[in-house]
Amino acid sequence: MAEQTVEEQDFGTEAIGNLDALYRGALRLTRDPDKAQDLVQDTYARALRYQHSYQAGTNMKAWLFAIMRNLYWDRFQKANREAVSIDDIGEFALYDQMRDDLGEGPETEVLDRIARGEVVDAIEKLSPLHREVVLLVDVEGFSYKDAATVLGVPIGTVMSRLHRARQQLQKDLFEYAVESGIVPGGLNKRS
Amino acid sequence: MYDCEDCIRRLDQLVDKELSPPEVEEIHVHLDECGDCTKRYRFQEGLKRLVKVSYQEQKAPDALRERLRQQLGA
Ligand SMILES: [Zn+2]
Numbered sequence: 001m002a003e004q005t006v007e008e009q010d011f012g013t014e015a016i017g018n019l020d021a022l023y024r025g026a027l028r029l030t031r032d033p034d035k036a037q038d039l040v041q042d043t044y045a046r047a048l049r050y051q052h053s054y055q056a057g058t059n060m061k062a063w064l065f066a067i068m069r070n071l072y073w074d075r076f077q078k079a080n081r082e083a084v085s086i087d088d089i090g091e092f093a094l095y096d097q098m099r100d101d102l103g104e105g106p107e108t109e110v111l112d113r114i115a116r117g118e119v120v121d122a123i124e125k126l127s128p129l130h131r132e133v134v135l136l137v138d139v140e141g142f143s144y145k146d147a148a149t150v151l152g153v154p155i156g157t158v159m160s161r162l163h164r165a166r167q168q169l170q171k172d173l174f175e176y177a178v179e180s181g182i183v184p185g186g187l188n189k190r191s
Numbered sequence: 192m193y194d195c196e197d198c199i200r201r202l203d204q205l206v207d208k209e210l211s212p213p214e215v216e217e218i219h220v221h222l223d224e225c226g227d228c229t230k231r232y233r234f235q236e237g238l239k240r241l242v243k244v245s246y247q248e249q250k251a252p253d254a255l256r257e258r259l260r261q262q263l264g265a
Contacts, residue, residue: 004264008264009264009265011263012260012263012264012265013265015263015265016256016259016260016263016265019251019255019256019259020247020249020250020251022251023249023250023251023252023255024246024247024249027249033252037252037255040251040255040259041255041258041259044259044262044263045262048262048263107230108230108233108234108236108237111234111237111238111241114241116241116244116245116248117245119241119242119245120245120246123242123245123246134242135246137207138239138242138243139242139243139246139247141243143207143209144207144209159203159204162203162207163203166203166235166238169238169242170238173238
């Protein structure tokens with residue numbers, strides 16, 4: 001193997017530093033650990049090939065995510081790229097629902113009692129477009145602007161998808177919270 | 192002056208740290224005097240944090256990391 005320049009080494013180190021984030025992203029996209037690994041591997045291969053187009057000092061995580069997302073849509077989703085629709089879930093918020101059922105808003109401590117696996121499951125149930133914006137902004141800490149760049153949509157679209165995604169998430173978690181007895185809400189509406 | 196509706200409309204941006212400093216100041220003027228919005232804000236913040244920690248437990252497999260290290264010379 002040829003000697004690496006310092007720049008190339010720095011690039012590699014920084015790129016590897018984003019591996020966990022990329023793998024999580026790949027899992028969200030593919031929902032399959034093997035496919036996720038392949039996608040990540042291909043993403044790094046492409047990143048290496050286009051290394052010169054990366055500007056040092058800019059957001060490498062956003063750049064890698066953009067590469068990965070393009071690869072994914074090219075490869076797996078070409079056919080239904082346009083077919084993904086955003087279903088109208090209506091206005092619903094866990095907070096409001098609980099406030100109505102409990103007579104006051106839930107304490108933040110309620111969240112401590114929700115199992116992490118349930119949160120992951122609820123996010124898995126979101127539509128792909130909603131899921132990826134939650135992943136970018138909430139899990140990986142992207143700004144709206146960087147998320148918009150990665151997704152190739154206006155910032156307003158990032159905001160509306162995020163808002164919808166959070167509402168859907170709250171709806172699912174509320175159902176879980178009621179079913180598991182974390183909150184007593186909804187009882188008066190049944191049977 | 193923000194009322195509850197102005198405040199709620201900006202809660203996503205507040206928890207995501209996307210508001211400008213003057214907006215943040217203005218919204219906190221409202222939060223300081225509105226218990227309901229404050230509770231709502233804390234709840235949203237808590238949910239965002241919960242989503243983050245729920246996912247950050249997921250790590251890439253070691254074998255993949257090793258392969259990529261060699262590939263990238265890192
Ligand atoms: Zn208020």
